[in-house]
Amino acid sequence: MVTMKEIARLANVSSATVSRVLNNSGYVSDDVRKRILKIIEETGYIPSEHAKALRTKQSNVIGVILPKLSTETASRIVNGISEELAKHGYQILLTNTNLDPKKEIEYVKLLKSKQVDGIILLATNRGEELLEEIKKLRIPFVATGQEMEGVPSVINNNFQAAKEITNLLIEKGHRSIAFIGVDETDYEVGYKRKAGYVAALEENQLPVANKWLGKAEFTIESGYSTAKKIFEASIEKPTAIVAVTDRLAIGAMEYLKEQGLEIPGDVALTGMGASDLSRYVSPKLTTVDFLSEYTGAEAAKTLLEILQEGTSIEKKQIDYRLMIRDSI
Structure with a gap:
């Protein structure tokens, strides 16, 4: 050479x-x-870019840690990140944890060794070990997906979104509303969205029925099986379902159709995430658009602020919009 x-x-x-x-x-x-x-x-x-980085102390590369490459949300966020960073001459280096929290820690260490100028993490957990590793870094770091104590974070208003979409069902006259969630160790999707659902019920003096609370994985199949468990749990059936992702809602939709139930005539249904699928299923799914590309761009802007000015706000909350369609 x-x-x-x-x-x-x-x-x-x-x-x-x-x-x-x-x-x-x-x-x-x-x-x-x-x-x-x-x-x-x-x-x-x-x-040699590596040699150049050693001389200039700058690589013009930002590391991005994803929970799963195949999800629409992740790809939209990455698109927002890459477009914003490209305006400032930065490239991105992607890593994929495949929803393994241990790999989040591994990739934080790996990207640091690759001498990236900064890291953006689409986090799935807020564990102490991960936080400790982040605090050891000597390079700018921004989290999105999860709010992290003492770490610049760009997050969605998951609590309010879940509360508003549950209130929408209540306004439609529903009083028996089931919930398909995920593990609450996922603080934003698992805990906050459930808390928003519960808050809406309690503020309207409606019971939170354990028999109608389901916990699923992030798959269509799990949405199907969780809806099945809820409907087989008791003689009294819910008239509406709030699912914390569109995939879970679409799985539940398939189960309801197999049972001969009409949507929304017999059971109203909502998801979250505004996936492409939500527009093409029948009936079209009512959902929440969390403005993922914008969220990614804001995470990139936050990182650039730290790189250029050395300062950043601790938390930036991104708004959302309801997409009211045929399923309610």
């Missing part, structure tokens, strides 16, 4: 002169510059 030292030898100049040409810094005569550039072109020399 051709090195800078070899380029300097062929051009009969010092390595420092080649470096000035490559970095467009310092004076180099036109004749010498042209000679060096011609040799670079002829040899196909590619400067």
Whole structure:
């Protein structure tokens, strides 16, 4: 492989002169510059970005840690991140934890060793071990997906969104509303969305029935099986279901259809996330749009603020919008 030292030898100049040409810094005569550039072109020399990063203390690369590459939410957030960072000359390096909390910690360490300028984590947990690792970092860090104590975080208003969509069902006359959630160790999706649902029921003097509270995984199949458990749990059936993701709602929809139940005539149904699927199922699914691309862009802007100014707000909350469709 051709090195800078070899380029300097062929051009009969010092390595420092080649470096000035490559970095467009310092004076180099036109004749010498042209000679060096011609040799670079002829040899196909590619400067080492790692070496450049060591010299400038900047790699212009931001590490992004994802919980799952295949989800629409993650891809939308990444799109928002990459578009915003590209405006400022940054590239992104993606890693995928596949929903394994231990890998979040591993990738924080890995990206630090890759000398990225900063890290954005789409977090699924807020464990102490992860927080400790983040606090050891000497580079800018932003979390999204979960609010983290003492860490700049860009989050959605999950509590209010779940409360509002539950209130929407109550306004439609529903009094027996089931809930399909996920594990509450996922603080934003599991805990806060359930808390919003419960708050809406309690403020309207409606009971929170344990028999109608389901806990699922993040899959359509789990939405189906959880809806089945809820409807088989007692003789009295709910007239509406709040699901914390669109995938869970679509799984529940399939179960309800198999039982010959009409949506929304017999059972109203809502999801969250405004996935593409939500527009194409029948009936079209009422859901919450959490503005994922905008969320990603705001996470990138927050990281850039830290990089450029050294300061950042601790928490930035992104709004949402209800997408009221045929399923209610």
